[in-house]
Amino acid sequence: MRLVDDGDPSGLAAIEQLNPHTGRAYVLGVTGNPGSGKSTLVDGLIRQLRTRGESVGVVAIDPTSPFSGGAILGDRVRMADHALDEGVYIRSVATRGNLGGISRSTPAILHVLDAMGFDWLIVETVGVGQDEVDIAAFADTCVVVTVPGLGDEVQASKAGILEVADVFVVNKADRPGADRLVRELSQMLDLDDNHLRWRPPIVRTIATSNDGLGELLGEVERHRAEAGADLDARRHRRNRHLTRLLALGEAARRIDEYLAGDGWQALDDQIAAGTLSPFAAAFSVLGDIDFS
Amino acid sequence: MRLVDDGDPSGLAAIEQLNPHTGRAYVLGVTGNPGSGKSTLVDGLIRQLRTRGESVGVVAIDPTSPFSGGAILGDRVRMADHALDEGVYIRSVATRGNLGGISRSTPAILHVLDAMGFDWLIVETVGVGQDEVDIAAFADTCVVVTVPGLGDEVQASKAGILEVADVFVVNKADRPGADRLVRELSQMLDLDDNHLRWRPPIVRTIATSNDGLGELLGEVERHRAEAGADLDARRHRRNRHLTRLLALGEAARRIDEYLAGDGWQALDDQIAAGTLSPFAAAFSVLGDIDFS
Numbered sequence: 001m002r003l004v005d006d007g008d009p010s011g012l013a014a015i016e017q018l019n020p021h022t023g024r025a026y027v028l029g030v031t032g033n034p035g036s037g038k039s040t041l042v043d044g045l046i047r048q049l050r051t052r053g054e055s056v057g058v059v060a061i062d063p064t065s066p067f068s069g070g071a072i073l074g075d076r077v078r079m080a081d082h083a084l085d086e087g088v089y090i091r092s093v094a095t096r097g098n099l100g101g102i103s104r105s106t107p108a109i110l111h112v113l114d115a116m117g118f119d120w121l122i123v124e125t126v127g128v129g130q131d132e133v134d135i136a137a138f139a140d141t142c143v144v145v146t147v148p149g150l151g152d153e154v155q156a157s158k159a160g161i162l163e164v165a166d167v168f169v170v171n172k173a174d175r176p177g178a179d180r181l182v183r184e185l186s187q188m189l190d191l192d193d194n195h196l197r198w199r200p201p202i203v204r205t206i207a208t209s210n211d212g213l214g215e216l217l218g219e220v221e222r223h224r225a226e227a228g229a230d231l232d233a234r235r236h237r238r239n240r241h242l243t244r245l246l247a248l249g250e251a252a253r254r255i256d257e258y259l260a261g262d263g264w265q266a267l268d269d270q271i272a273a274g275t276l277s278p279f280a281a282a283f284s285v286l287g288d289i290d291f292s
Numbered sequence: 293m294r295l296v297d298d299g300d301p302s303g304l305a306a307i308e309q310l311n312p313h314t315g316r317a318y319v320l321g322v323t324g325n326p327g328s329g330k331s332t333l334v335d336g337l338i339r340q341l342r343t344r345g346e347s348v349g350v351v352a353i354d355p356t357s358p359f360s361g362g363a364i365l366g367d368r369v370r371m372a373d374h375a376l377d378e379g380v381y382i383r384s385v386a387t388r389g390n391l392g393g394i395s396r397s398t399p400a401i402l403h404v405l406d407a408m409g410f411d412w413l414i415v416e417t418v419g420v421g422q423d424e425v426d427i428a429a430f431a432d433t434c435v436v437v438t439v440p441g442l443g444d445e446v447q448a449s450k451a452g453i454l455e456v457a458d459v460f461v462v463n464k465a466d467r468p469g470a471d472r473l474v475r476e477l478s479q480m481l482d483l484d485d486n487h488l489r490w491r492p493p494i495v496r497t498i499a500t501s502n503d504g505l506g507e508l509l510g511e512v513e514r515h516r517a518e519a520g521a522d523l524d525a526r527r528h529r530r531n532r533h534l535t536r537l538l539a540l541g542e543a544a545r546r547i548d549e550y551l552a553g554d555g556w557q558a559l560d561d562q563i564a565a566g567t568l569s570p571f572a573a574a575f576s577v578l579g580d581i582d583f584s
Binding site: 012015016018019020023033034035094107108111128150219235236242243244246247248249250251252255256258259264269271272274275276277278279280281282283285286287289291292 | 301304307308311312314315325326327344345400403442459491492527528531532534536538539540541542543544547549551556560563564566567568569570571572573574575577578581583
């Protein structure tokens with residue numbers, strides 16, 4: 001996987017050899033705002049699936065900013081929980097700020113885990129930034145985790161997340177405002193015409209005490225069964241999405257390479273002198289790079 | 293501005309003509325999690341600055357997902373508040389999901405507002421996704437708005453935001469947990485060695501009742517005065533950052549154009565047949581596009 005991250009051609013060749021073994025895993029996206037408790041929820045789902053003897057690979061997209069480069073401690077704790085279980089693999093991926101971080105390593109890890117034969121792949125993301133929505137968008141089933149008591153701005157942004165949601169979770173459902181949130185989501189779904197064939201159910205959970213996780217998994221299974229006819233179209237869409245992200249990631253890598261070199265210095269001087277705008281400089285950079 | 297959004301060369305030429313008139317406005321970045329009350333805070337700052345007779349342009353990056361395309365209602369309400377004041381311009385920019393949305397129009401709007409002679413430009417962003425941190429990173433002074441009572445995950449991600457913060461705000465400072473949050477931020481700053489010359493102050497505010505806004509503006513002015521020596525280096529960094537974002541945005545536009553055409557169909561078929569991975573397809577796409 002490291003080879004693919006680094007854009008090494010031999011890594012790419014290795015990835016290509018896995019192609020025939022991929023496409024079997026069922027990809028579950030779990031997305032939600034920070035503080036929605038989605039990590040705890042995913043842990044609960046892992047336990048449920050393990051009880052049924054099914055294996056689970058998890059890629060947790062870590063929204064840590066590029067400036068620190070750190071990882072969220074919680075994920076390391078989670079790793080330790082399942083350290084002795086070969087049927088579980090959890091990996092955190094820091095977004096690191098450039099498109100390359102999220103777009104290259106995450107799909108590569110999923111590709112490898114798929115080929116390794118995991119029954120389920122869970123992609124856990126924060127549902128605020130665009131990158132995270134991107135990843136969630138190509139899951140076979142996408143679970144959107146909401147939580148009572150966040151501000152208006154968050155509520156408004158839920159309208160955007162409506163189209164990626166196959167199943168809604170209202171987590172921390174024992175908190176004040178849970179009924180209201182369920183009602184709001186339900187009203188949003190009433191107004192929505194994107195879900196004529198499948199109306200996303202709203203499941204109440206309290207992940208910390210495992211409440212509702214069985215029901216959640218049941219709804220995921222129901223979506224898997226009923227939306228099976230759409231799966232092919234969905235995977236075509238995913239492949240396109242994925243190719244786009246990967247191409248963008250590689251383009252970003254080459255642009256960064258250019259900006260670290262001498263070519264940039266001349267442009268920088270012109271911008272500082274007021275004879276060139278960053279807009280024109282950007283076109284100049286693209287023209288100078290060999291993308292082939 | 294629309295011309296620049298669309299990648300029209302005549303729009304680019306117009307932007308270039310503005311170059312000599314830019315670089316005068318002071319750019320204030322205000323970033324914070326959803327629900328931190330930063331819009332209310334920015335409104336308070338606008339009122340303060342207007343009382344002093346200074347003009348303010350605001351670009352509010354709207355984290356609405358690409359799937360809905362909608363804008364947050366609150367911003368339209370804000371526009372109405374200042375509709376008759378020529379010294380205030382507020383514009384919401386939806387991120388729209390592709391890099392092009394945020395990276396092309398936001399800098400272009402700032403460039404134009406700068407040339408128009410606004411004294412202050414405020415860029416208001418959500419501090420979770422990468423794009424938003426990107427924008428905040430090239431402000432002359434960056435204000436990070438925090439709020440008591442969010443989850444652990446949010447606290448952890450603050451480590452990442454430490455390096456972009458010049459001034460911390462603890463908003464909703466009358467809420468339980470405000471003291472603890474101030475203490476945590478202060479401890480983070482104690483451990484941090486990036487701020488040897490300037491230790492970001494922590495200002496308590498209650499934006500809804502204007503409490504602390506005068507102090508906040510005072511700290512911004514103090515940063516402006518004391519960090520003046522760094523301003524040149526900062527603007528060089530910003531120009532590079534901006535050029536990078538713009539180049540990425542343009543690359544994204546061309547990749548999307550390609551993926552909408554016939555070239556993609558052939559690749560899509562091969563991926564579906566298992567003879568090509570999206571990884572190799574991405575390289576093929578980049579090789580086919582003329583970026584010059």
